[in-house]
Amino acid sequence: MPHLFSANDYLRQHIRTVPDWPAPGVQFRDIxxxxxxxxxxRVMxxxxxxxxxxxxxxxxxxxGLDARGFILGAVLAYELNVGFVPIRKKGKLPFTTVEETYELEYGSATVELHSDAVRPGDKVLLVDDLIATGGTMMAGKKLLEKLGAQVMEGAAIVxxxxxxxSERLRAAGLPLFTLVAFDGH
Ligand code: HSX
Structure with a gap:
């Protein structure tokens, strides 16, 4: 039998599942x-x-979305020879910003983007490590659209x-590209 290399399986084998973190019952997918x-x-x-x-x-x-989206997003931007812009949790960016608040399981979160980070009509790739409820990526999409950019796709490892x-994001018109899916426990 020839050995068929599947990058997706290879990557899945290297994602660590941490039970009961950060709260009981949660299976944390650690990249x-x-x-x-x-x-x-390199494969990733x-x-x-x-x-x-x-x-x-x-x-x-x-x-890239704060914080693990910075790791993947910055390397990817460098490899594609395009610029990288960070979408940060509120209070971290020094220049004028646009902001978006979204609901979490408990409470809410606000993310910000520098108002000159993208130009109207820019085709933007939005990157994070993982999509769970989709709230973070949806907030990023809205921020970029506030500045007139077009979010061409959302990309995540998990x-x-x-x-x-992912279903909600696709229903909202955002195509997605992910490498590994985890169902159930
Ligand atoms: C995690 O929550 C990941 O790093 C993402 O930034 C985010 C995904 O959760 P969700 O907004 O899709 O529910 O910290």
Missing amino acids: TPLLQNPKVF IDAFVHRYMDDGMRPDVVA DLPELGG
């Missing part, structure tokens, strides 16, 4: 082992580079489809 191993890191980044390097799919800008986020 740090993907970064720690240089070969796995390349999976995104291969999708977005061709002319029709190349964004004008990559936007999708948790049972939490409904």
Whole structure:
């Protein structure tokens, strides 16, 4: 039997599941082992580079969501030879910002983007490590759209489809590209 390499399976094997973190009953999908191993890191980044390097799919800008979206997003932007902009939790960005508040399971969160981070009409790739309820990515999309940008796609390493986020984002008109899905426990 020839050995068929599946990047998705390979990456899945290197995602660590931490039970009961940060709260009892939550299975935390930890992507740090993907970064720690240089070969796995490369396979992971390349999976995104291969999708977005061709002319029709190349964004004008990559936007990364605080904080793990910065790790993936900045490397991807560098490889695609485009700029990177951070979408940060409120209170971290020094210049004028636009902001968006969204609901969490308990309470709410606010994210901000510099008002000159993108230009009207820019084609933006929005990047995070993981999609759960989709609230974070949806807030990022709204922020970018407030500045007149077009969010061409959302990209993440992990999708948790049972939490409904990816379905909600697609229903809101955001195409998604994810590498690994975890269903159930
Ligand atoms: C986690 O929550 C991840 O790093 C993402 O930034 C976010 C995903 O959750 P959700 O907004 O899709 O529910 O900290």
